[in-house]
Amino acid sequence: MESATVTVGHAEHHHGPPEANQSSRIDRQTLGILLFIVSEVMLFGAFFASYFFLRVVVDPPSWPPEPYHLPVGVAGMNTAILVSSSFTIHYALEAIRRGNHKGLKLGLVATWLLGATFLFIQINEYVHIGFSARDLGFGSIFYSLTGLHGAHVFVGLMLLTFATIRAFRGHFGPKAEDHLGVEVPGIYWHFVDIMWLVVYVTVYIL
Amino acid sequence: MRLNEAAVFKWVVIVGLAAALVVAVTLLTRPLVGSLLGLVIVIAGCVYAYRWARERWS
Numbered sequence: 001m002e003s004a005t006v007t008v009g010h011a012e013h014h015h016g017p018p019e020a021n022q023s024s025r026i027d028r029q030t031l032g033i034l035l036f037i038v039s040e041v042m043l044f045g046a047f048f049a050s051y052f053f054l055r056v057v058v059d060p061p062s063w064p065p066e067p068y069h070l071p072v073g074v075a076g077m078n079t080a081i082l083v084s085s086s087f088t089i090h091y092a093l094e095a096i097r098r099g100n101h102k103g104l105k106l107g108l109v110a111t112w113l114l115g116a117t118f119l120f121i122q123i124n125e126y127v128h129i130g131f132s133a134r135d136l137g138f139g140s141i142f143y144s145l146t147g148l149h150g151a152h153v154f155v156g157l158m159l160l161t162f163a164t165i166r167a168f169r170g171h172f173g174p175k176a177e178d179h180l181g182v183e184v185p186g187i188y189w190h191f192v193d194i195m196w197l198v199v200y201v202t203v204y205i206l
Numbered sequence: 207m208r209l210n211e212a213a214v215f216k217w218v219v220i221v222g223l224a225a226a227l228v229v230a231v232t233l234l235t236r237p238l239v240g241s242l243l244g245l246v247i248v249i250a251g252c253v254y255a256y257r258w259a260r261e262r263w264s
Binding site: 022026034076079085086089090093094169176183186187190191193194197199200205 | 223229
């Protein structure tokens, strides 16, 4: 009898590693993207430190150095396009929270198109800007900062591509845990948008 | 409170308005004035973000 009791007790006992702790305040996916964003802020911080070192500590006679000029107007229009894309992805998420699948698809497609337009205009700007990354420290830091951001936009577009395909396949639902595949890229996209606002004001305006 | 996309979207609007203010002041005055305003906004934003994060986490 005693051995049977012991066997039942062992069967009820959990084998293998303990269950991972799950916070009741934040789900793992959202915590993961937030920690990733914190690391990205530090990466951008390093590039901004280089920028301000070149601009303030090295202190060239003019900024941008003659004869270079930055296309402030075109970049401003590009900024408006990227900011608009944050509104469209927010619209997509609000739509799926209400169970509106059509709105989700519309918002995601609009966001993807606006992001792709931003990237296209930035590449076009590189082609016509008249200096390269090899032209002084200014050229290096300009291409480094805007290129780093452009790479993030590209990654965001990839995430949005997957989310859009999944949306058209009907993978998402109104409950919070049923649309994490849009929520997480949405948070990343907002981060990319905020970083561009900082890059634009710092590099093109100040 | 829950940390989600809607909470982060609020920050896009806040940073967007702050950036618009810095751009307007810089274009109307001098880059130095815009830079100082930007610095003040960044410091104020950091304090607000710290309080906001604590509120979200408690």
